Amino acid sequence: MAKPISIEVWNPSGKHRVVSTKSMPGTRWIRLLTDQDCRVEICTEKKTILSVDDILALIGDRCDGVIGQLTEDWGEVLFSALRRAGGTAFSNMAVGYNNVDVTAANKYGVAVGNTPGVLTETTAELAASLSLAAARRIVEADQFMRAGLYDGWLPHLFVGNLLKGQTVGVIGAGRIGSAYARMMIEGFKMNLIYYDLYQATRLEKFVTAYGQFLKANGEQPVTWKRAATMEDVLREADVISLHPVLDKTTYHLINTQRLSIMKKEAILINASRGPVIDEAALVEHLKANPMFRVGLDVFEDEPFMKPGLAEQKNAVVVPHIASASKWTREGMATLAALNVLGKIKGYPIWSNPNSVEPFLDENSPPPAACPSIVNAKQLGLPVSKL
Numbered sequence: 001m002a003k004p005i006s007i008e009v010w011n012p013s014g015k016h017r018v019v020s021t022k023s024m025p026g027t028r029w030i031r032l033l034t035d036q037d038c039r040v041e042i043c044t045e046k047k048t049i050l051s052v053d054d055i056l057a058l059i060g061d062r063c064d065g066v067i068g069q070l071t072e073d074w075g076e077v078l079f080s081a082l083r084r085a086g087g088t089a090f091s092n093m094a095v096g097y098n099n100v101d102v103t104a105a106n107k108y109g110v111a112v113g114n115t116p117g118v119l120t121e122t123t124a125e126l127a128a129s130l131s132l133a134a135a136r137r138i139v140e141a142d143q144f145m146r147a148g149l150y151d152g153w154l155p156h157l158f159v160g161n162l163l164k165g166q167t168v169g170v171i172g173a174g175r176i177g178s179a180y181a182r183m184m185i186e187g188f189k190m191n192l193i194y195y196d197l198y199q200a201t202r203l204e205k206f207v208t209a210y211g212q213f214l215k216a217n218g219e220q221p222v223t224w225k226r227a228a229t230m231e232d233v234l235r236e237a238d239v240i241s242l243h244p245v246l247d248k249t250t251y252h253l254i255n256t257q258r259l260s261i262m263k264k265e266a267i268l269i270n271a272s273r274g275p276v277i278d279e280a281a282l283v284e285h286l287k288a289n290p291m292f293r294v295g296l297d298v299f300e301d302e303p304f305m306k307p308g309l310a311e312q313k314n315a316v317v318v319p320h321i322a323s324a325s326k327w328t329r330e331g332m333a334t335l336a337a338l339n340v341l342g343k344i345k346g347y348p349i350w351s352n353p354n355s356v357e358p359f360l361d362e363n364s365p366p367p368a369a370c371p372s373i374v375n376a377k378q379l380g381l382p383v384s385k386l
């Protein structure tokens with residue numbers, strides 16, 4: 001028999017049983033559910049990543065909806081179990097949902113929610129932080145100081161890259177990629193080259209307007225270019241940040257061949273998903289090109305790094321913390337809870353998942369809608385007129 005899973009229960013007499021596989025920041029998300037007659041069960045198991053068997057035990061015989069995490073494998077087994085338990089709602093507490101088999105969810109009629117928008121700026125800020133840390137060798141310099149090695153100013157000590165006037169390349173200029181581009185352009189007066197399947201019209205307009213502003217003030221204007229191929233970005237840019245979704249078109253997007261066409265002193269940032277980079281190839285490239293630097297928030301075999309990566313001084317590595325600001329994480333919890341609640345209540349789907357602010361205002365009740373359901377169309381769910 002499966003080992004019982006430890007849980008914390010809120011509103012035990014609630015009619016709808018909602019399970020959260022992890023404790024999430026803030027309490028608003030719990031209150032929103034309990035106020036609407038939900039019994040909320042939060043898994044309190046100590047282990048970081050729950051297995052499919054752990055989650056099956058949490059779902060049990062009766063469960064209306066689950067809030068899950070990007071570390072979990074949501075496929076056929078879990079969606080069929082959720083459906084058998086009477087559930088029709090699942091939400092990732094994440095905008096990325098490459099851990100979810102949406103086809104399986106469709107098969108069992110389970111709505112799949114995600115949490116767009118609330119993490120855009122926070123994630124872009126971390127990508128910008130990694131860009132600066134890599135450009136100015138901040139982690140190496142910090143370690144040098146702490147090791148007691150600093151014995152005086154030197155002309156060659158930790159010389160890095162100046163960003164001003166250089167070119168920032170963005171691959172995947174959606175919400176986060178565009179926010180990152182704006183930060184690097186406005187903050188450091190970089191020119192932009194980007195590659196996306198779609199035109200980033202608002203971003204282009206922003207760069208044009210900012211360029212005009214700089215020109216009117218007697219400064220060199222910034223420019224933008226939409227690249228016809230990803231290779232154009234890799235060849236031209238000095239700093240390249242990856243922000244696409246992870247799917248079969250972006251798996252190992254950065255491989256040995258593509259690394260070889262990048263500038264020898266380029267900086268590569270990844271705050272999207274680890275498998276977008278062939279990490280073993282990256283380790284070899286870092287070894288062979290000491291002036292090439294990377295900033296990584298995500299890893300191919302997360303939570304592990306490929307052998308050799310940790311030893312590379314030209315790599316800055318952080319543990320998938322790009323969305324880790326208090327406001328954002330509480331907002332992600334709120335959106336995930338409202339996705340599940342909305343589906344249980346039979347609410348329609350919010351028409352614009354890029355504009356989720358009304359759900360985040362602590363001072364007013366959220367709209368009667370699901371903020372973001374990725375398979376709404378496939379399930380034939382109605383769109384909100386709000």
Ligand SMILES: NC(=O)C1=CN([C@@H]2O[C@H](COP(=O)(O)OP(=O)(O)OC[C@H]3O[C@@H](n4cnc5c(N)ncnc54)[C@H](O)[C@@H]3O)[C@@H](O)[C@H]2O)C=CC1
Pocket residue numbers: 095096097116117119123171172173174175176177195196197198243244245246249250271272273297298320321322323
């Ligand atoms: N490290 C972290 O903590 C976080 C990581 N993420 C990751 O960032 C991803 C992007 O998030 P958003 O910007 O909100 O999504 P988004 O959907 O607004 O942007 C993704 C962009 O990638 C583009 N794209 C898709 N396939 C492509 C391809 N083959 N080549 C080039 N571009 C392609 C899309 O057209 C879209 O513009 C998420 O899916 C998630 O995996 C998101 C938040 C935090």
Ligand SMILES: O=C(O)C(=O)CO
Pocket residue numbers: 070093094095096097119322323
């Ligand atoms: O939202 C996501 O996709 C993350 O990676 C965590 O914020």
